[in-house]
Each structure stands twice: as C-alpha cells, then as structure tokens.
Ligand SMILES: [Zn+2]
C-alpha cells in the first residue's frame with residue numbers, strides 16, 4: 417500500500433485545503449526528507465489570496481502545492497544518492513532542474529529550460545507538507561551550529577544575499593533598507609556583516625523596528641512618524657544620502673523614497689515583487705545620479721554561501737522569527753492573516769517531531 421502524508425494545496429483565492437496525498441518516494445537521485453520547519457513567505461500569502469502578479473499573469477497556476485522555505489531531516493535516499501543518508505539535517509535550493517539538459521550538464525542550472533520553482537512558478541511540490549522530495553544536487557547539509565529555524569531562514573537569506581552581488585561596502589558607506597519583513601531584516605544584517613559604516617532600516621511598525629536594532633541596524637526610522645527621506649539624508653554619513661538602497665517592502669512609495677534619498681553613484685537593489693506596475697517613477701534622477709538599479713531574486717549557489725555567513729556571523733538571525741505555528745493551524749493562520757501581519761516578521765510552521 418502506498419504511504420500517505422498531509423499537505424496543503426491552494427485551489428484558488430482563499431481556497432487552501434489540507435489533504436491526504438501520496439508520500440513522495442526516494443527514487444533515483446531523489447532525497448525524501450521529513451519537513452521540520454516551513455517559513456511563511458509574503459509570496460505564499462499572495463498565492464493564498466490570489467494577489468500575486470504571477471497568479472494574474474498565469475505563471476503560478478492553481479492548484480498550487482505552495483511553500484518554498486524549509487529545513488528538515490532526510491528520511492530516505494534513492495539508490496543514486498551519494499552524499500546524504502537518513503538522519504542528515506538538510507536545507508535545499510528553492511528550485512529544481514532537469515539535471516540532463518546542456519545547461520544542467522555545465523552547472524548553469526538557472527538556464528535549465530524546464531526549471532521548476534519550489535511552491536511557485538512551474539510548481540515543484542512545496543513544503544506546507546509533512547515530506548519533501550528533492551534531487552540530491554539541490555540539497556545541502558545544514559551545519560550543526562545552525563538550528564532548524566535558521567535552516568528555514570536560509571532561503572529568504574539567499575534572496576537578500578543577491579542584493580549585495582558585486583557590491584563592496586566600507587565604513588564610509590551608508591545603507592538604507594526599506595521593509596521590516598525577513599528579507600529587509602536580513603539585508604540590514606548582511607549590510608552590517610559586509611562592513612557598512614551605517615545601516616538604517618525604514619519601516620512602519622515600532623515593534624518590528626526594534627528587532628532590526630537587535631540584529632545590527634544602527635538606526636531605524638518609522639515612516640509613519642517622520643519624513644523618511646529627510647531622516648535618511650540626515651542620518652547618512654556625510655549627509656550625502658545612502659550609497660546603497662535596498663527595497664524589500666514591495667511598496668511603490670518606498671521605491672520612490674529610496675531613489676529620493678540615494679547618494680550619487682548609489683546602488684539600488686530591488687528585492688521585492690510588486691502587486692502592480694508603477695507608472696510614475698521619475699527616471700531622470702536615476703540617470704542624473706548615475707544610480708545602478710538592479711533586481712535581485714536569488715540564484716544558484718547563493719544558499720550555501722549565505723548559510724556559511726549565518727554559521728560564521730556571531731550575530732544571530734533568530735530574532736526575526738516572530739511566530740511559531742503548528743502545521744495543523746496553518747490554514748487558520750492564512751485565514752487570520754490580517755491579525756498575524758501586525759506583528760509578523762517571519763512566521764515558521766512547526767511539525768510534530
Ligand atoms: Zn520566500
């Protein structure tokens with residue numbers, strides 16, 4: 417008899433169901449792991465509500481077995497798996513490739529034409545489930561210094577990490593981060609790790625801003641209470657504005673504010689999805705200021721690299737975990753999203769051991 421497990425599938429806006437489904441099997445080069453922690457992402461919420469731009473564009477399709485941030489314990493390995501065994505603690509990439517095409521053969525996994533994203537576009541079954549199946553090439557050992565919660569934070573950290581690609585920061589640099597979600601917090605944490613002289617985080621919720629100070633931000637600005645553009649300029653080293661702007665909030669206003677307080681030659685990293693296009697962004701200041709504006713969505717290789725920073729950095733990221741929610745209460749959490757949102761930085765789903 418086939419073994420089963422519980423998993424959550426979204427069938428349409430506000431229609432998520434916890435169901436009994438077949439448990440994946442450890443065939444070929446596949447690893448089957450028991451999920452221990454699943455991180456709740458804004459993307460998951462937008463799949464649940466239907467507000468994701470990828471739902472509107474048809475790139476994410478219902479039914480969707482969502483969830484892409486997780487850590488777990490290997491339960492079974494396929495006959496071709498070489499470096500993992502049952503009992504190993506693992507985290508994974510947030511995508512799966514075919515492993516056979518020309519791109520995959522050269523290790524350029526991001527160019528694989530049949531790439532599946534875990535729990536999103538061209539959906540690989542996600543981690544609001546008791547078990548996950550992933551090919552060995554996308555699995556990594558979770559260092560013993562890191563907790564399972566931290567393991568589930570590696571995926572959002574691997575996205576934030578992309579914001580810094582090609583950037584060198586010094587003690588003369590000011591970095592401003594917009595957004596108090598996990599990616600915003602982790603961006604501030606990374607900016608400090610990379611040696612920025614001043615790190616400022618802009619948000620709208622006092623309790624969350626206090627957490628930013630705990631993980632390394634030098635200053636926080638509550639944009640509900642003060643003029644954030646003026647405040648960033650005033651706090652920036654030399655009063656010249658921010659040398660690096662990281663927009664993680666998905667708010668069009670935050671993107672505009674970030675451009676308005678950027679210093680000449682600033683790097684502007686956009687690490688968020690926006691529910692809609694923004695049609696009144698002033699481009700001339702970008703040209704005149706010689707800004708470099710880049711999108712950052714993560715890429716192959718980021719996860720183990722940022723994991724190593726998490727292992728080495730004495731400043732722990734765990735304060736960003738604002739909630740632990742048992743798997744059985746996941747649907748209830750999505751139904752009461754407005755309530756959670758007030759205090760949520762990163763909610764983590766826990767599973768019975
Ligand atoms: Zn995510």
Ligand SMILES: [Zn+2]
Pocket residue numbers: 513514515516517518519520528529530
């Ligand atoms: Zn491929």
